[in-house]
Amino acid sequence: MDLMSDISYIIRKLGHQRTLSDAELRRASDKLAYLTEAGLNVEWLRPNLEVKKREAYLERKKRDAYEARMAYFERKKRDACEARIVELKQEVKKLELAKSGLKAELKI
Secondary structure, eight states: OHHHHHHHHHHHHHHHSSOOOHHHHHHHHHHHHHHHHTTOOOGGGHHHHHHHHHHHHHHHHHHHHHHHHHHHHHHHHHHHHHHHHHHHHHHHHHHHHHHHHHHHHHHO
């Protein structure tokens, strides 16, 4: 009966938080399978668990997509900054050459 209370706890917990961790979902699945093998009719819990597994999967997928987008924009920003640095270094070289030329003219 302790396992039944664990499963009930997990199902109640699902109502209080958006998603469960993979470990918690595995634990619930394992306990549900154990209870079913023991002959208890707990199939009514399976749909709730499956819904929460799907929600967890979609939440992970959304988070991964967000992280991928952020990494893409960070790379684009870094590349743009590096390109701007190269442009500025070239501009500094041009100005230094012009400065050297002006110094040479003043000496003459």
